[in-house]
Amino acid sequence: MEIRYRRKHFAGVLGLSESQLSEVDRRLNSGREQEPPEFYTPGDLSAYRRALGRHPTPQPLRRQLFLNFKGGTGKTSLSVAYAYRLAEMGHRVLLLDLDSQGHATQHLGIDGEACELTLHDVLAHKVPIAEAAVSTSLAEFDLVPANLGMSTIDMALMPMAGREYKLRKALEPVSDRYEFVVMDAPPSFGLLNLNALMAADDLLVPVLPDFLSFHGLKLLFETVAELEEDLGHTMRRIHIILNQYSPTTRIAREARRALEDHYPEFLTQTIVRQSTKFAQASSEGVPICVFAPGRKGAEDVDSLIAEVLSGSSEGAKERIS
Ligand SMILES: Nc1ncnc2c1ncn2[C@@H]1O[C@H](COP(=O)(O)OP(=O)(O)O)[C@@H](O)[C@H]1O
Ligand SMILES: [Mg+2]
Numbered sequence: 001m002e003i004r005y006r007r008k009h010f011a012g013v014l015g016l017s018e019s020q021l022s023e024v025d026r027r028l029n030s031g032r033e034q035e036p037p038e039f040y041t042p043g044d045l046s047a048y049r050r051a052l053g054r055h056p057t058p059q060p061l062r063r064q065l066f067l068n069f070k071g072g073t074g075k076t077s078l079s080v081a082y083a084y085r086l087a088e089m090g091h092r093v094l095l096l097d098l099d100s101q102g103h104a105t106q107h108l109g110i111d112g113e114a115c116e117l118t119l120h121d122v123l124a125h126k127v128p129i130a131e132a133a134v135s136t137s138l139a140e141f142d143l144v145p146a147n148l149g150m151s152t153i154d155m156a157l158m159p160m161a162g163r164e165y166k167l168r169k170a171l172e173p174v175s176d177r178y179e180f181v182v183m184d185a186p187p188s189f190g191l192l193n194l195n196a197l198m199a200a201d202d203l204l205v206p207v208l209p210d211f212l213s214f215h216g217l218k219l220l221f222e223t224v225a226e227l228e229e230d231l232g233h234t235m236r237r238i239h240i241i242l243n244q245y246s247p248t249t250r251i252a253r254e255a256r257r258a259l260e261d262h263y264p265e266f267l268t269q270t271i272v273r274q275s276t277k278f279a280q281a282s283s284e285g286v287p288i289c290v291f292a293p294g295r296k297g298a299e300d301v302d303s304l305i306a307e308v309l310s311g312s313s314e315g316a317k318e319r320i321s
Helices: 007-014 018-028 042-052 075-088 103-107 119-125 148-157 166-174 191-198 211-231 250-262 277-284 296-310 316-320
Strands: 062-066 093-097 141-144 180-184 202-207 237-245 267-273
Touching: 007 018, 007 042, 018 042, 062 075, 075 093, 075 103, 075 141, 075 180, 075 202, 075 237, 075 277, 075 296, 093 103, 103 277, 119 148, 119 166, 148 191, 166 191, 191 211, 202 211, 211 250, 237 250, 237 296, 250 267, 267 296, 277 296
Parallel strands: 062 180, 062 202, 093 141, 093 180, 202 237, 237 267
Antiparallel strands: none
């Protein structure tokens, strides 16, 4: 589905009232009186932002990896929502789809199998990452897509010298082009994810409120500790994000308490509530902030962004309990 913004939503994203938006409409249409458009595109968003000069304060590059070795914890849902929303706010964002299943790519309405270049070409054949990146209708947002061709990447990396550092190196030439490089990892434990970890400043770990997820965190923290010891790479920030939370089940409440007890310094204030909008948005190929703006899924992603950017997100917990 094409990404479209209703007028009121579009004005809101730009921080304008609807009548202020009408003025900008007229200005951009060189004064001609016209019916105000009912819908706007992501391309309009970029153009209006430029015309208004309303850009957020540029951030130094942060490379952020959504990772959990377990599948189905929300890596793709949250990384796509997070990355698109940052770009919608006016930040320059590159999303890397690292999973050969190409879910992040599909989630954005792009057919991965039709994409000629993926990270496989970048990591295994030294194709510049800028060539593999596809631009989207939102000028601030680029994607390096994935498809099944990615599935042999670990084997391709295996015999290479410096095989853990390929992604980090590949990102260097574009480091001043983006403020955020957001990576959606596959749920596997191999060279590609090792590359992703070595290329990341921040680790964002979505977990489900159950005890399997809780135990899986131990493996993740061991891996991060080994990375520090053996390869000298230290994560700047680690955020554990409780996802798909519903306070109505006892197991969820208990798992949340266990996380609060064991990982208080990593657990985000933001809890992403269970919301069917995530699945609906992904099946429509539309980011959740466009599919269901102002609803709880989109709201929680906003709160996550605010917290990760500033280190605080007061009130997030109150909404849940
Ligand atoms: N907060 C949420 N509430 C309800 N469903 C969710 C939520 N987050 C993710 N999901 C759903 O859970 C499933 C797995 O999510 P996904 O993002 O694909 O996980 P992963 O990338 O970790 O495998 C998908 O069907 C997705 O729509
Ligand atoms: Mg995924």
